[in-house]
Every structure is written in C-alpha cells, then in structure tokens.
Amino acid sequence: DQQVKQNSPSLSVQEGRISILNCDYTNSMFDYFLWYKKYPAEGPTFLISISSIKDKNEDGRFTVFLNKSAKHLSLHIVPSQPGDSAVYFCAAEKAAGNKLTFGGGTRVLVKP
Amino acid sequence: GAGVSQSPSNKVTEKGKDVELRCDPISGHTALYWYRQSLGQGLEFLIYFQGNSAPDKSGLPSDRFSAERTGGSVSTLTIQRTQQEDSAVYLCASSSASGYPRDGYTFGSGTRLTVV
Numbered sequence: 001d002q003q004v005k006q007n008s009p010s011l012s013v014q015e016g017r018i019s020i021l022n023c024d025y026t027n028s029m030f031d032y033f034l035w036y037k038k039y040p041a042e043g044p045t046f047l048i049s050i051s052s053i054k055d056k057n058e059d060g061r062f063t064v065f066l067n068k069s070a071k072h073l074s075l076h077i078v079p080s081q082p083g084d085s086a087v088y089f090c091a092a093e094k095a096a097g098n099k100l101t102f103g104g105g106t107r108v109l110v111k112p
Numbered sequence: 113g114a115g116v117s118q119s120p121s122n123k124v125t126e127k128g129k130d131v132e133l134r135c136d137p138i139s140g141h142t143a144l145y146w147y148r149q150s151l152g153q154g155l156e157f158l159i160y161f162q163g164n165s166a167p168d169k170s171g172l173p174s175d176r177f178s179a180e181r182t183g184g185s186v187s188t189l190t191i192q193r194t195q196q197e198d199s200a201v202y203l204c205a206s207s208s209a210s211g212y213p214r215d216g217y218t219f220g221s222g223t224r225l226t227v228v
Binding site for chain 1: 214216217
C-alpha cells in the first residue's frame with residue numbers, strides 16, 4: 001500500500017529551465033509534507049516543507065505547492081542548475097506521527 | 113558531532129551471519145530514526161526512538177531485526193541471521209523536538225549492507 005507516490009521515475013531538463021516534480025498521496029491524515037534531495041552515496045538532505053494549512057511555500061529557487069483536494073504536491077525548481085541533478089523524494093507525516101512516509105523518488109538530470 | 117554519523121559505511125556479510133549497524137545522532141537531538149532503501153526503492157521506515165519513550169517498532173520487517181538506543185544517544189540496529197533480501201542502504205536520521213517536522217530530519221550517509 002503505497003501512500004505516497006512519485007509517478008515519474010526520472011526527469012531531464014535543460015539548465016535554466018523549470019523542473020517540476022510531482023507527488024501524490026492517499027492518506028488524508030497527512031498534515032506535513034517535505035521534499036528531500038539525495039546525491040549518490042550520501043544521505044538525503046532536507047530541502048523544503050509545507051504544512052497542510054498552506055498551499056504554497058517558497059525558499060529561493062525552490063517552491064512547493066500543495067493541492068489538498070487533489071492530494072497532490074509539486075516541487076518547482078527555477079532556474080534549474082546542473083548541481084540540482086539528484087534524486088528527489090517527497091515525504092509526508094501524519095499529525096503527531098513523528099515518522100515520514102516517503103515516495104519512491106524522481107531522478108532529475110539537469111543538462112548544461 | 114556536527115552531523116549524523118553512521119558506521120560502517122559498507123558491510124559485506126555472509127548469509128546467516130549477524131550484523132550490527134551503528135548510528136551516532138546529532139548532539140541534543142531527542143528523536144532518532146532508522147530507514148532503509150533497497151535498490152531502486154524509496155525509503156522504508158524501520159524504527160523510531162523519542163527520548164525515554166518506548167520505541168515505535170512498527171516498521172521492522174521481521175523479528176530478526178532489533179534496535180536499541182543507549183543513554184538517549186547512540187543507536188545500534190542489529191540484524192540476525194541475515195538474508196539476501198536484507199541487502200540495502202540503512203539510513204539513520206535524527207531530529208530535534210523544536211525543529212520537527214518543519215525542518216525535517218538530518219540523515220547520515222548510510223551503511224550499505226550486502227548479504228552474499
């Protein structure tokens with residue numbers, strides 16, 4: 001039972017353009033959502049989060065959008081840079097659950 | 113320390129042997145988590161420790177898996193009688209009560225376990 005899904009396993013984008021990563025979830029009890037970035041042989045690093053009471057959160061080149069009615073969130077990276085090439089995971093947390101449920105990841109390749 | 117430290121970084125073991133994986137969380141972080149990532153998969157929750165509370169073991173895949181956290185700091189994940197399906201990257205993370213969930217966890221670099 002995959003409660004958090006990232007349906008695109010990979011994404012290729014030109015440097016300077018926008019990268020859009022999508023994530024869908026099924027559990028309406030999730031109330032916090034996070035995005036992580038992972039380079040090979042390293043642990044995931046936290047990028048940005050959003051509470052379920054908001055529909056948008058922005059941090060520099062990264063913006064996360066949340067559509068609760070559709071149970072969908074997305075991460076926008078603008079402009080994309082070659083250093084953004086990595087695997088991106090979305091994750092969700094139930095209220096006071098204190099553990100994250102992760103999607104399967106999307107591999108992003110930013111071409112120079 | 114400055115980050116979450118895991119050891120060993122790589123471990124190759126024979127099927128049927130026991131292994132111990134170590135995690136040293138960020139000083140002062142009260143919560144500690146173990147996840148694993150099998151090849152091509154997402155991160156799978158294993159176990160969660162919060163302060164002196166009983167751990168949440170709901171993600172442990174079998175009774176061959178156990179974990180302890182001594183003195184509220186270092187944690188050891190033990191896998192007994194390893195099987196080939198246990199091969200994965202085992203990731204430890206920690207978080208502070210004040211920063212979570214807004215700031216997420218801080219992960220270590222993981223232990224790559226290969227069972228041959």
